[in-house]
Amino acid sequence: MQSFHEVGVPLDDLISKLGDLIQVINPDGQIIYANNRWLECLNYSEADIEKLNFLDDILDKSFWAIFLAEASNLHCVECASNIRLGLLSSNGEHIIVEGNLIPRIKNNELEAIVCVFHELSDENSGLTELARMFSMSVDMLGIADFEGNFVKLNPAWEQVLGYPLDELIGQAYINFVHPDDVETTIQKAEAASLVQTTQTFENRYICKDGSVRWISWHYSSYPDTQRIYFVARDITQQRHDQEVLQATKDRLEAILDNSGTLIGLKDMTGAYILVNQEFADLFGNGNKESLLGKYDDEIFPKDIARILIENDYRVIQTGQTLRFEENLPGDDGLHNYLTTRFIINNMVNQAYGVCMIAKDITERKLTEMQLLTRNQAVEHSPSGISITDARLPDMPLIYINPAFEAQTGYSIEEIIGRNCRFLQGTDREQKEVAEIRQAIEEERPCFVVLRNYRKDGTLFYNELSLAPIHNEEGILTHYVGISTDVTERFTAAEQIRQQNEALVEMNNRLTLARKQAEDATRLKSQFLATMSHELRTPMNAIIGYTEIQLAGMTGELTAEQKSYQERVLANANHLLELINDILDIAKIEAGRLDLIEKSFNLRNWLEDIAAQMEGLAKEKKLIFSVKLDENMPEYISSDPARIRQIAINLLSNAIKFTNEGFVKIEILKSGETTWKLIVEDSGVGIPSHLQETVFEEFRQADSSSQRKAGGTGLGLSIVRQLALMMGGNVRLKSQVAQGSTFTVTLPLIHVKHTKQISD
Amino acid sequence: MISQDPKEWTILIVDDEPDNLGVARKVLQFNGAEVHIARNGLEGLSVLENITPSFVLLDLSMPEMDGWAMFKSIRSKNNFQQMPIIALTAHAMSGDKERVLEAGFDGYIAKPFRIQSLLEEISYWLTDFNNKRV
Numbered sequence: 074m075q076s077f078h079e080v081g082v083p084l085d086d087l088i089s090k091l092g093d094l095i096q097v098i099n100p101d102g103q104i105i106y107a108n109n110r111w112l113e114c115l116n117y118s119e120a121d122i123e124k125l126n127f128l129d130d131i132l133d134k135s136f137w138a139i140f141l142a143e144a145s146n147l148h149c150v151e152c153a154s155n156i157r158l159g160l161l162s163s164n165g166e167h168i169i170v171e172g173n174l175i176p177r178i179k180n181n182e183l184e185a186i187v188c189v190f191h192e193l194s195d196e197n198s199g200l201t202e203l204a205r206m207f208s209m210s211v212d213m214l215g216i217a218d219f220e221g222n223f224v225k226l227n228p229a230w231e232q233v234l235g236y237p238l239d240e241l242i243g244q245a246y247i248n249f250v251h252p253d254d255v256e257t258t259i260q261k262a263e264a265a266s267l268v269q270t271t272q273t274f275e276n277r278y279i280c281k282d283g284s285v286r287w288i289s290w291h292y293s294s295y296p297d298t299q300r301i302y303f304v305a306r307d308i309t310q311q312r313h314d315q316e317v318l319q320a321t322k323d324r325l326e327a328i329l330d331n332s333g334t335l336i337g338l339k340d341m342t343g344a345y346i347l348v349n350q351e352f353a354d355l356f357g358n359g360n361k362e363s364l365l366g367k368y369d370d371e372i373f374p375k376d377i378a379r380i381l382i383e384n385d386y387r388v389i390q391t392g393q394t395l396r397f398e399e400n401l402p403g404d405d406g407l408h409n410y411l412t413t414r415f416i417i418n419n420m421v422n423q424a425y426g427v428c429m430i431a432k433d434i435t436e437r438k439l440t441e442m443q444l445l446t447r448n449q450a451v452e453h454s455p456s457g458i459s460i461t462d463a464r465l466p467d468m469p470l471i472y473i474n475p476a477f478e479a480q481t482g483y484s485i486e487e488i489i490g491r492n493c494r495f496l497q498g499t500d501r502e503q504k505e506v507a508e509i510r511q512a513i514e515e516e517r518p519c520f521v522v523l524r525n526y527r528k529d530g531t532l533f534y535n536e537l538s539l540a541p542i543h544n545e546e547g548i549l550t551h552y553v554g555i556s557t558d559v560t561e562r563f564t565a566a567e568q569i570r571q572q573n574e575a576l577v578e579m580n581n582r583l584t585l586a587r588k589q590a591e592d593a594t595r596l597k598s599q600f601l602a603t604m605s606h607e608l609r610t611p612m613n614a615i616i617g618y619t620e621i622q623l624a625g626m627t628g629e630l631t632a633e634q635k636s637y638q639e640r641v642l643a644n645a646n647h648l649l650e651l652i653n654d655i656l657d658i659a660k661i662e663a664g665r666l667d668l669i670e671k672s673f674n675l676r677n678w679l680e681d682i683a684a685q686m687e688g689l690a691k692e693k694k695l696i697f698s699v700k701l702d703e704n705m706p707e708y709i710s711s712d713p714a715r716i717r718q719i720a721i722n723l724l725s726n727a728i729k730f731t732n733e734g735f736v737k738i739e740i741l742k743s744g745e746t747t748w749k750l751i752v753e754d755s756g757v758g759i760p761s762h763l764q765e766t767v768f769e770e771f772r773q774a775d776s777s778s779q780r781k782a783g784g785t786g787l788g789l790s791i792v793r794q795l796a797l798m799m800g801g802n803v804r805l806k807s808q809v810a811q812g813s814t815f816t817v818t819l820p821l822i823h824v825k826h827t828k829q830i831s832d
Numbered sequence: 833m834i835s836q837d838p839k840e841w842t843i844l845i846v847d848d849e850p851d852n853l854g855v856a857r858k859v860l861q862f863n864g865a866e867v868h869i870a871r872n873g874l875e876g877l878s879v880l881e882n883i884t885p886s887f888v889l890l891d892l893s894m895p896e897m898d899g900w901a902m903f904k905s906i907r908s909k910n911n912f913q914q915m916p917i918i919a920l921t922a923h924a925m926s927g928d929k930e931r932v933l934e935a936g937f938d939g940y941i942a943k944p945f946r947i948q949s950l951l952e953e954i955s956y957w958l959t960d961f962n963n964k965r966v
Contacts, residue, residue: 602925606893609922610849613944617855620947626862649944656925666926714926 094170094190100183102128114192116163133159133167135208135227138242147176147183157193159204167204169193213288213305219266221245224300233288233307235281251277251285265294265301275308287312335401335410335431338417341389341424343368343382355403377401385427388414399431408435457481457556459493463541463549467492468513471551480535480558482528493554496525496535509539516541516549522559534563601659608652615645654787657718661794668712668798672824675705678713679740686724686738693728696735704742710822715795716750722788723752723815731756734812747801748821755812764805768793792817834886834916834958838951839864842883846876846902847891847920852943856889856920859947873897877905880912887916887958889941892923892932900935907936916961918954920945 077084088095089109097106104125112119115131125131132140136158143153153174160168172190176183193200207214207227215226223242231238234249241249250258254276261274271293277285292303329336330350338347348357348364356372357364370378377400384397394415400407412431419425451458457477461468469490478484481496497506505521512519518540525535536559542551619642621627623635630638660666683699690697720738727736734755741749759767768789792815796803800820807813835841843865847853857867868883870876872894888906892899899919906912918939919932932940939957941950 602923605925606922609924609943610852613922614849614851614855616944617852617859617947621855621858621862624862624947626858660925669927669930 092191093172094188094192096127096188097177097185098127098188099185102126102132104131105185114162114168115160116166121163131160133161133204133208134238135159135225135242137239138223138225141239142243143174144186147174147186148178151175158190159208167208169200169204213307215303215305217246217301217303219296219299219301221247221262233280233286234278249278251279253277262301265292266296266299268294269296270294285309332430333432335433336429337364338426338428339369339385340426343385343427345372346426355401374402381429384412384414385429388416388427389424392416398434401431403433403435408433409438410434454555457535457554457558459554459556461493461552461554463513463551468552477556480527480533480556481525487528497523498526498530500524500526509537512539513541513552516543522563533558533560535559536563598660601656605652605656609649612645612649612652616642616649619645651787654791657791658787658794661791661798666715666795666798668715670710670712672708672710673713674707675709675740676701676707678717679738682717682720682724683738686721686728689725689728690736693732695728695731695733698735698737700737700739702739702741702748705740705748706821706823708824709748710824711819712799715799716819719792719795719817720750720752722792723750723817726788727752727754727756727813727815730754731812742821743818746821747818750817750819751814753812753814758809758811758813759805759807760809761807764807767805768803833962836955836958837864841865841886842868843887843889844868844870844876844879844883844885845889845920846870846873846894846899847889848872848894849891852891852920855947856950859950863951873899873902873905876902880906884912885915887918887938887954887961889918889920889954890937892919892921903935903937916958918957 091108092110093108094111094114095106095108096104096111098104104122104127107115107117107119107122111117112122117125128137128140139156140158143156147153155171156174157169157171160170162168169192170190171193172188175187175189177185177187210227211229211232213227213229213233215230216224218224222245226238226242228238230236230241234241236249247255247258258274258276261272264270265272271291274290274292276288276290278288279285286307286309289306289308290303291305292301294301326349332349333351334349335352335355336347336349337345337352340346344366345364345368346366348361350359350361353359353361353364364372368378369381372378373381380399384395384399388395394413397412397414399410399412401410402408410431411434412429414427414429416424417426417428452474454474455476457480458472458474459470459477460472462471470488470493471490473485473488477488481488494501494506497503503524505523508521509519509523518538520538521536523535523537525533527533536557538555540553540555541549542553544550619638622630623638623642657666679699679701683697687697724736724738731754735753736755737751737753739749739751739753741751743749793803796817796819801818803815803817805813805815838860841860841864843860845853845856845860845867846869847856848871853869853871857869861867868879868885870879874897876888876890877897890899890903897905899921903917906915906917916938918941919937920941920943921928921932922943923932924942929940929942938961939953941953941957945953
């Protein structure tokens with residue numbers, strides 16, 4: 074056979090007309106030659122060739138590793154056969170070719186590679202389509218061998234791991250695995266190499282930029298061909314979302330468990346599908362799961378469960394969030410809960426379940442009750458209660474109770490925010506105010522009575538007890554004041570004080586008046602004494618000289634002289650009598666007549682008087698008789714001089730007004746406690762209409778009678794006054810022309826006679 | 833023992849009022865007594881330096897030295913213990929007599945006196961004085 078050269082067919086022509094794709098590239102991949110079929114198949118013109126690089130522009134990147142591996146071996150072999158590669162046409166079409174690579178060596182250097190491919194795509198369109206699918210998949214597809222190297226990878230790998238495919242293909246995949254996942258990855262690979270199997274698996278890869286990505290693997294191993302085919306997916310975001318979801322769920326659960334409330338969620342049938350820890354602790358021995366699927370009547374006593382179910386029903390009926398006060402059992406009896414119940418909807422807005430959130434308000438209720446009680450006590454206190462804030466400037470009132478309003482007449486709106494000093498009005502100069510100021514400065518309590526003024530301006534006395542309130546740090550925060558209106562008490566006390574003052578004042582005045590009276594009395598007495606003395610002194614001269622003449626000491630008088638001298642003497646005597654009586658009356662009225670009480674012998678006393686008066690009676694030829702009751706004690710206690718004066722006055726009168734008949738003095742015992750001195754006469758008597766006035770000064774039964782009978786008209790007045798002074802009285806019984814009887818009744822004081830006592 | 837016979841009496845009358853002095857002197861001289869007079873206490877004391885009377889009739893209210901002072905002065909001297917001093921006074925209100933006697937006077941005669949009763953009262957007080965001295 075001739076050589077081809079000898080046949081005479083032009084090689085260029087032949088090659089250009091061959092049905093195979095023929096190209097010549099230099100070691101950099103630069104295309105040096107391409108035949109017509111090549112140009113036609115890959116849709117390039119001859120002019121394009123010079124600019125094209127086989128590796129960069131024509132070869133599908135997933136085939137780089139294969140091509141480069143074969144090309145590097147071309148030093149040693151004459152030809153690499155049956156190489157299957159994927160090419161890309163200018164319009165992006167995948168073309169699968171198979172062929173040989175023939176090296177051209179010059180000076181022991183690879184000068185060029187001649188590639189002769191025949192197109193498989195046409196013959197096997199399924200392969201082409203597969204190749205297309207392979208390269209376009211967003212999932213990461215690939216093949217690894219049993220040595221652990223990537224054999225073939227699709228472009229999705231570049232997107233996920235950031236490495237170009239040629240840095241991955243031919244490399245051991247374990248180099249890219251996260252150190253923590255290396256061990257399990259090796260185990261999985263070993264397991265897969267033993268038998269043909271299909272598995273799923275997740276591990277982490279480290280990308281070119283150092284980031285870590287979770288990869289989910291679905292793989293099948295073929296031990297006979299020593300290959301592992303895999304579909305991998307980047308699930309980093311998914312994992313992250315899951316973690317976030319889990320974290321959110323954990324956080325929410327922690328919040329629910331530590332919310333201090335009971336939380337339960339029931340489905341629409343009433344079965345629990347969620348409870349928090351507190352719920353489980355109280356009703357499920359701490360085990361949440363034990364409660365799930367249970368109904369209220371399986372957890373709580375029937376009567377309680379019934380109420381809870383009813384409440385749920387109302388929530389479902391109304392579709393609203395409702396609040397209930399519910400009782401749930403606790404270790405120490407029923408506890409009171411404030412429960413919020415509401416419907417939870419699913420994503421399509423359908424009622425999914427009923428949620429309850431219950432807060433134990435047992436203690437709060439108790440505290441509330443106590444506070445309420447205290448508040449009511451304060452509100453209804455009969456004392457005014459006020460609270461001032463000591464931390465605010467000028468310590469304003471922040472609370473007052475109704476009693477305080479009633480006390481002051483101001484309404485709460487008019488008082489709050491003001492300092493309570495306005496109640497003092499202009500009456501600021503109270504020492505109690507200074508006392509309060511001092512107490513506040515020293516942060517101690519105080520107790521004062523203040524003058525305050527109501528809204529209408531009236532004064533009231535405010536008994537104010539002020540106490541400081543300190544907080545836990547010991548800082549003064551408030552003052553609480555308790556006010557009692559003590560006006561009545563105070564005015565009573567004030568009245569008593571004023572009365573006392575008035576009494577003292579009156580006493581002083583009385584003392585002064587008494588002193589003045591005493592002075593006056595003393596002066597009066599002195600005046601009386603002086604008058605007495607001064608009147609008597611000239612009387613002594615008048616009477617004395619007259620008597621001297623009448624006694625003939627100065628020689629004999631003529632009858633006429635004698636007569637005149639006698640008239641002088643009689644008038645002088647009368648004048649003296651008048652002076653004596655007037656002085657006595659004056660002295661009695663001045664209160665200066667002192668009784669001098671002593672014990673005396675009554676018989677001697679009476680005889681003495683009789684002796685004195687008997688002569689006068691005899692002169693008028695009257696029968697004078699004296700009678701002493703035998704039952705009278707021998708000695709009595711009285712003022713003998715004064716009763717003598719009484720007796721003599723009465724006897725003098727009796728003798729004066731009796732012209733015939735008798736004059737009688739009698740002493741009679743009258744019961745155990747009194748005695749009587751009776752003077753009786755048979756004289757002119759006193760008309761009954763004058764008997765009342767006869768004891769008055771200068772009264773006589775008949776004003777003319779004085780002239781007839783003499784006398785001053787003061788005698789009976791003196792008798793009555795003396796009798797009254799001695800605790801007795803005097804009575805008159807008389808009939809005109811028949812006579813008069815004066816009866817003086819006096820208290821009887823017995824005394825036992827002793828030698829020492831005498832008159 | 834003082835005589836009851838006015839003729840044996842030497843009397844000192846002390847009184848500031850001339851009329852009273854005159855009445856008493858007249859009555860007593862008429863009855864035979866020797867009468868010395870003084871116008872007040874001081875004069876009275878100077879009279880007593882020269883004579884020692886049977887008794888003294890002594891007014892109480894006087895200028896210079898009153899009866900009370902003169903009485904005290906006389907009683908403070910030993911040489912007049914046997915001489916009665918009788919008050920002759922217009923202080924005749926109740927209590928005056930008691931006051932005078934309590935002060936130690938040996939008698940009390942109230943003015944105005946009756947000339948008859950003057951001698952009787954003097955006699956009474958002299959008897960009283962004599963009895964006390966026994």
